[in-house]
Amino acid sequence: MDIEQIRKDTPGCHDKLFLNSAGSSLPPKTVNERIIEYLEEEERYGGYRLAEMKRAGIAGFYQEAALLLNTSSKNIAFTSSATESFARVLSAIPFNSGDVILTTDNDYVSSFLQFLSLKERFGVEIERIQHLENGDLDLEQxxxxxxxxxxxLVTLAHIPTSSGLVQDAEAIGKLCREHDCLFLLDACQSAGQLPLDVNQLNCDFLSATGRKFLRGPRGTGLLYVSDHALNQGLAPLFIDLRGATWTEPGKYELSRKARRFEQWEMPYALMMGLKEAIGYANQVGLENIARKNSALSNLLRKELAGLKGVQVYDRGSHKASIITFKKENLTIQDHVHMLQENNVFFSVTSRDSAIYDYTEKGVEQLVRLSPHYFNTEEEISDLAEIIEQI
Ligand SMILES: Cc1ncc(COP(=O)(O)O)c(C=O)c1O
Structure with a gap:
């Protein structure tokens, strides 16, 4: 990995300690360049003509995303966020009263809100897979x-928003195949930081966002839809003319591709930005990114473990590049103040984003740090020194 070049390509990383890639990361500069180029051409030609002229470039988005997930272009849909991808999948499943959604204690807050909404409206039941003492999923259970x-439906967050836990999606995918259940993987925090192979994961759907570890623009997301799901005729409840063709007054035909999960109106400039970001990640290599991130996050956890009064809250036998911690006897505001004063970019995660997990851990709020491969070991050491002084 050419870290010097990567940092040169990342204008935002030089004047701060940026540790918020789990929130909204720093894009490579070519991401914005592609967006601006496209917008300038829209100014010249108008959006409709330009989309026709750029057909090959637009197809390239699907190819890059397919490469990222080891699938085909036809199985990729562009969306505006991970939540939109997720909700479109939920709307595609014909739930009846008493149907069960099986999930975990570490799923995303908006996913739980949507499950609760389905429960209220359609009587869907929500069940949760329990975890072992170390945080790993209890696969026997x-x-x-x-x-x-x-x-x-079985669904889980591969990596939650609120800790570095990596849930064993592959094992759950295998169980779903054995039990013939639909499996929706929320890969919002894993896309761009771990290699993802939808065949190995055995998922029917995978949702992800652009702005986090993929380093794409805000307002972008993607969705993988398997042939297994497409062949069952699953489609969002509110399809539009992109996803289907109105063939006769009382009839329509669904697109055979995952694009049946898209809407006709799309921000093509942002799509070009996301294509650039995914292409950049593919080129650096997801194995390389995962290795570097693992080294950075292990180093940070080790440094934090050596500091008096600091408690790190991440669990699991496999941990990702999200580190949550707090110093004893200090308020979160004390942490925020000190970190901001030292130009550290980070997030705070609250219990209302992780009701089960943070209740069990007995915390209301934690500081969340999320290094990515453009960060350096020196930055991690500088950060540890700052945290020591809080
Ligand atoms: C695990 C997880 N899933 C889903 C989401 C939702 O992503 P978006 O805000 O792009 O809809 C997030 C956002 O933080 C997340 O961390």
Whole structure:
């Protein structure tokens, strides 16, 4: 990995300690260049003509995303966020009263809100796979729950928003195949930091966002839809003329591709930005990114463990590049003040984003740091010194 070149390509990384790639990362400068180029051409030609002229470039978005996930272009949809991808999948599943959604304690807040909304409106039941003491999913219990509940949908956050836990998506995918359940993987925090192979993961759907570890623009997301799901005729409840063709007064035909999950109106300039970001990640290599991130986050956890009064809250036998911590006897405001004063960019995660997890950990708020491969070991050491002084 050519870290010097990577940092040269990242204008935002030089004048601060940027540790918020789990929030909204720093894009490579070519991402904005592609967006601006496209917008300037829209100014000259108008959006409709330009989209026709750029057909090959637009197809390139689907190819890059397919390469990222080891699938085909036809299985990729562009969306505006991970939440939109997720909601479109939920709307595609014909839930009836009593149907079970099987999830985990570490799923995203908006996912839980959507499950609760489905429960209120359609009587869907929500069940959760339990975890072991170290935070890993209890796979034996997961198998039993699939047997017992025959869930209509199994879904989990690969990496939650609120800690560095990596949930064993591959093992759950395998169980879903064995039990013939639909599997929706929320890869919002893993896309761009871990290699993802939808065939190995055995997922029917995978949702992701552009702005986090993929380093794309805000307002972008993507969705993978398997052939298994497409062949079942699953489609969002509110399709539009991109996803289907109105063939007769009372009939329509669904697109055979994942684009049935898209809407006709799209921000093509942003799509070009996301294509550039994914292309950049593909070129650096997801294995390389994962290795570097693992080194950075292990170093940060080790440094924090050596500091008096600091408690790190991440669990699991496999941890990602999200580090959550707090210093004893200090308020979160004390942490925020000190970190901001030292030009550290970070997030604070609150219990209302992680009701099950933070209740179990007995915390209201934690500081969340999320290094990415453009960060350096020196930055991690500088950060540890700042945290020591809080
Ligand atoms: C695990 C996880 N899933 C889903 C989302 C939602 O992503 P978006 O805001 O792009 O909809 C987030 C955002 O933080 C997340 O961390």
């Amino acid at each position: 997961a198998a039993k729950m699939m047997e017992q509940h025959q869930p209509k």
